Amino acid sequence: MAKAKRQYVCQNCGAVSYRWQGQCADCGEWNTLVEEAAETVFSAKHDLSKGGRTLALETLDEQSAMPERMLCGIAEFDRALGGGFVAGSATLIGGDPGIGKSTLLLQAAGRIARAGKSVVYISGEEAAAQVRLRAQRLGLGDAPVALASATSVRDILATLEGRGADFVVIDSIQTMHSDLIDSAPGTVSQVRASAQELIRYAKDSGAAIVLVGHVTKDGTIAGPRVLEHMVDTVLAFEGERSHQYRILRAVKNRFGGTDEIGVFAMGEEGLGEVANPSSLFLTDRSRDVPGSVVFPALEGTRPVLVEVQALTVRLASGATPRRAVVGWDSGRLAMVLAVLEARCGLQMGSAEVYLNIAGGYRLTDPAADLAVAAALISAFSERPVPADAIVFGELSLSGEVRPVAHDALRLREAAKLGFSSGWGPKGMKGVKGIGVTGFGRLGELVDLMLGRA
Numbered sequence: 001m002a003k004a005k006r007q008y009v010c011q012n013c014g015a016v017s018y019r020w021q022g023q024c025a026d027c028g029e030w031n032t033l034v035e036e037a038a039e040t041v042f043s044a045k046h047d048l049s050k051g052g053r054t055l056a057l058e059t060l061d062e063q064s065a066m067p068e069r070m071l072c073g074i075a076e077f078d079r080a081l082g083g084g085f086v087a088g089s090a091t092l093i094g095g096d097p098g099i100g101k102s103t104l105l106l107q108a109a110g111r112i113a114r115a116g117k118s119v120v121y122i123s124g125e126e127a128a129a130q131v132r133l134r135a136q137r138l139g140l141g142d143a144p145v146a147l148a149s150a151t152s153v154r155d156i157l158a159t160l161e162g163r164g165a166d167f168v169v170i171d172s173i174q175t176m177h178s179d180l181i182d183s184a185p186g187t188v189s190q191v192r193a194s195a196q197e198l199i200r201y202a203k204d205s206g207a208a209i210v211l212v213g214h215v216t217k218d219g220t221i222a223g224p225r226v227l228e229h230m231v232d233t234v235l236a237f238e239g240e241r242s243h244q245y246r247i248l249r250a251v252k253n254r255f256g257g258t259d260e261i262g263v264f265a266m267g268e269e270g271l272g273e274v275a276n277p278s279s280l281f282l283t284d285r286s287r288d289v290p291g292s293v294v295f296p297a298l299e300g301t302r303p304v305l306v307e308v309q310a311l312t313v314r315l316a317s318g319a320t321p322r323r324a325v326v327g328w329d330s331g332r333l334a335m336v337l338a339v340l341e342a343r344c345g346l347q348m349g350s351a352e353v354y355l356n357i358a359g360g361y362r363l364t365d366p367a368a369d370l371a372v373a374a375a376l377i378s379a380f381s382e383r384p385v386p387a388d389a390i391v392f393g394e395l396s397l398s399g400e401v402r403p404v405a406h407d408a409l410r411l412r413e414a415a416k417l418g419f420s421s422g423w424g425p426k427g428m429k430g431v432k433g434i435g436v437t438g439f440g441r442l443g444e445l446v447d448l449m450l451g452r453a
Helices: 075-081 101-114 128-137 153-163 188-205 226-230 277-281 330-344 368-381 407-416 442-449
Strands: 007-010 033-036 090-095 119-123 145-149 167-171 208-213 233-238 245-253 261-267 270-273 292-299 302-314 323-326 351-357 389-391 421-425 435-439
Touching: 007 188, 075 233, 075 245, 075 261, 090 101, 090 188, 090 226, 101 119, 101 128, 101 145, 101 167, 101 208, 101 270, 119 128, 119 153, 128 145, 145 153, 153 188, 188 208, 188 226, 245 277, 261 277, 277 302, 292 368, 292 407, 302 368, 302 407, 323 330, 330 351, 330 368, 330 442, 351 368, 368 389, 368 421, 368 442, 389 407, 407 421, 435 442
Parallel strands: 090 208, 090 233, 119 145, 119 167, 167 208, 292 389, 323 351, 389 421, 421 435
Antiparallel strands: 007 033, 233 245, 245 261, 261 270, 292 302, 302 351
């Protein structure tokens, strides 16, 4: 027998509660529980005597054709996707407001349409005239892209069924409304139901569909977490609006890897590709300045040289020092400072420490430990690191410098940009055009920089 209950759904994480409360017990957000239509809970067991279709099982050794790819004409976009859009796939792209999601997708839609594909762009936030004006500013006014402004999933599906399309953009999924669900657009149940219908259309028709997703204040895609499980690819469009660069990163990809990124620069004519990101992040770099170190970060198979900047300020006895980090993990900084003090004897506990990754870049590579340590030593001792040197390596709590992946790739990229010296883990092999200095322990780097060697 069906049992109906009143339920309240968190609009941030999708958690369900059967009584209203001010704070969500799962994610901790306040005032996010909204009453939605009660679901019917069934307690039943399948009676197999009444039938059931027997599934045709397959083996792993059967031959399977590689999925067809549809290049969008933007090399950095195709790189992040793993080689282009796959027919019948669903892609979810999220990012902060104003970061350039709609601009990037309109540029991709215009180029795909010019290549002879049928493209439909549905906007639930802007009128068709607004999208057309943006396309004209981007130089895509003559691209044969079909535009519409709609939020009804039923109307959108009816239009797509009658017209047919190879590439569909839905901007955004949080504005879509399905009349099968009795709730407002943007709620967890509406987002889940609307996405499910659109994804089913993509699978049945073979069209590649892209869903734009809003993000919460902490950067995660708004709506139910199941939305990310439903789609084939999840892309995160990152960057600071105050900086010109943008990074497109694959968080999930059923048809490729998640270790590649696409780098773009925002300009007057939209988002332009950055073929050499290192030159972007090292522009106008000051040389022979204490606390400045160049680190070769690795994003997938692409090395990106970025500048790590550190500043230390000695305080009077008894003052509470401050630690500020931009672009790196603050917990990782605390670990490096502890290793420098406990293993190398540098008394940095009474100094304020400021760390910045230039250009607004965000580092996640553990190989940045040694570069950060070198920047801190340089700032604390006021002795600059040689301007032609790059530094990389992972640190352990014992002060050991551990090997990192793809050291030759990092060194080759540095050599291309004119660097002649590489400081890193002991045992790494040099490459043509750049000499290497290996360190087994962090104390050896401290001795070298302080002139004790």
